[in-house]
Amino acid sequence: MDPVLTRYVREPNGHTLDFFLQHQGYEGLKKALAMKPGDVIEMVKASGLRGRGGAGFPTGLKWQFVLKDTPLPKYIACNADESEPGTFKDHVLMERNPHLVFEGCLIGCWAIGAKVAYIYIRGEFYHVQKVLEAELAKAYDKGYVGKNILGTGFDCDIVIHRGAGAYEAGEETALIESFEGKRAQPRIKPPFPAVSGIYNCPTAVNNVETLCNVPGIVLNGVEWYTSLGPDKNFGPKLYCVSGHVKKPGVYEATMKTTLRELIFDYAGGVRDGHRLKAVIPGGSSVPMLLPDQLDIPASFDDVAKAGSMLGSAAIIVMDETTCMVWVAKNLMYFYRHESCGKCTPCREGGDWLYKILTRLENGEGSMRDIDLIASVAGNIAGKTLCPFGDAAAAPALTTVKNFRSEFEDHVREGRCTVPSDWRGWRVAAGAH
Amino acid sequence: MSFHPLMEYDPGRFHHSERKIADEGAPFVFTPERRAKLDEILTEYPPERKRSAVLAALYLVQEQEGYLTANGMRHVAGILDLTPAEVEDVATYYVMFFKEKVGKYVLQVCRTLSCALNGAERVTESLSEKLGIKVGETDPSGMFTLLEFECLGACDRAPVVMVNNEHWHEHATPESCSKLIDDIKAKGEAALSGCHLKVEK
Structure with missing residues (x-):
């Protein structure tokens, strides 16, 4: 197009x-x-x-x-x-x-x-x-x-x-x-x-x-x-592809284009020598998709059918060097920081989730903490005035759902076991 | 006095508040140019809705003083017919307003996912090392403040460092940031290049 x-x-x-x-x-x-x-x-x-x-x-x-x-x-x-x-x-x-x-x-x-x-x-x-x-x-x-x-x-x-x-x-x-x-x-x-x-x-x-x-x-x-795009998802759409891809940028396409095409054809694919681990299809607020779920058109309805949301069409690509506990923590820090503080579930729950995830990421968590995430996040989603609550719960919920073994590894090993060539030597302290 | 027989009255122990009382600062009046600018901005909103200009007014205070002082916020309240509490309420909510004294150059590193995936943590650490300060601190000379920032909306140019709320430095690496600091020290404002455009099709 x-x-x-x-x-x-x-x-x-x-x-x-x-x-x-x-x-x-x-x-x-x-x-x-x-x-x-x-x-x-x-x-x-x-x-x-x-x-x-x-x-x-x-x-x-x-x-x-x-x-x-x-x-x-x-x-x-x-x-x-x-x-x-x-x-x-x-x-x-x-x-x-x-x-x-x-x-x-x-x-x-x-x-x-x-x-x-x-x-x-x-x-x-x-x-x-x-x-x-x-x-x-x-x-x-x-x-x-x-x-x-x-x-x-x-x-x-x-x-x-x-x-x-x-x-x-x-x-x-x-x-x-x-x-x-x-x-x-x-x-x-x-x-x-x-x-x-x-x-x-x-x-x-x-x-x-x-x-x-x-x-x-x-x-x-x-x-x-x-005539542009599939039924009920007409017109040109801008996709923002970022993360571990060769050519991050804004790409315009119809919503017939599949997520795989957007990542591998438009954005040049995952950086050399690495393989795809997970994709966030619509901004950090939506559930993640796994590499085998990418052969769907990137339209509002098809992505929703796959259990996520097209959202703002911000595709964040992560390769195998990405620790999913860290991803959850990074995003939770964002939601904890940006919560407006009006509704208690999001204001307090966001902070709790961040604390639990920090504990897990540092290797100080317990198996019970993993279930606690689901419980706390479940009490935020759908219980706030605006969709922020659902958004704040999504990263924690989907990482636990899709990558539970990584959380368990953190508890068992007492540290992060995912090697990475871009992480900081020590975790940058958020001091606002 | 205590309301509990076994507990001593100890406000220092029981009343934790992270809220800082705004710094009084110097006596504050807008310079005539800034006052004229604010009056111009006020014409964009219905006359009875002056409150809409509060963010713009606070930006002007920050431009003049470097950060938001209590005197500055009171001055804004006077102009916009608000109470000082209403202005402070707004000012403390938004992250682009500095509530305490900051350095001449405020370096804000985006730390959200896309930037972090491209090495923002290393950028923050190298800046911290180079300047000899932790995130959230100002160096002793009062020249630099290092902060972390949430998603700047430039994930295709990750990682991004924003200087003084308007100049972006994209594709930051520990090396490029080290150079940026040296350049700022040598050339001052002239080292800030603003935002480079890079659009992929």
């Missing part, structure tokens, strides 16, 4: 407005503004576009749920808080194709009747934010954003809002809280953001990649879009 979203990312001037306009830039917006907002939503619904942030919820439905008859203003919140470990696709899109993001935001605003789109970008992407701001200023100058866009009388502003380092802000209600200048902690749903989001007004929260898909759908039509 020819790349759609990332076709021009390697062009030196690919991110500029002039280049964008020469390559069908803002054509989708022109077409959308000539349509009725309701028809745009119907079109996105018919295209079957699913949210690229992780949950895979149909975008058209999300837009349709946004309250119509209300005196309150409506908002699009573009979720550019890309924090899921292993994910770096939105980074590329925003840095190398910023106008596509703006175009998607504007079409979204037209569809749901919003006058402002807020792009919530994570604080660490400051260099990306500078690109976005420079290009946004040019788009304002040329009349693609702002008052009376393209002479149609449609007013729409785009505002870039910088976050300050919080994984939890990637969850839609936490993003809204953070945007309002509070701690990024999730809200109780319902009401969903479509009814009560930013400033308690109807809001559609969409991932960057999702919005980038919209201009293509409007411009090239539903049939073109549904």
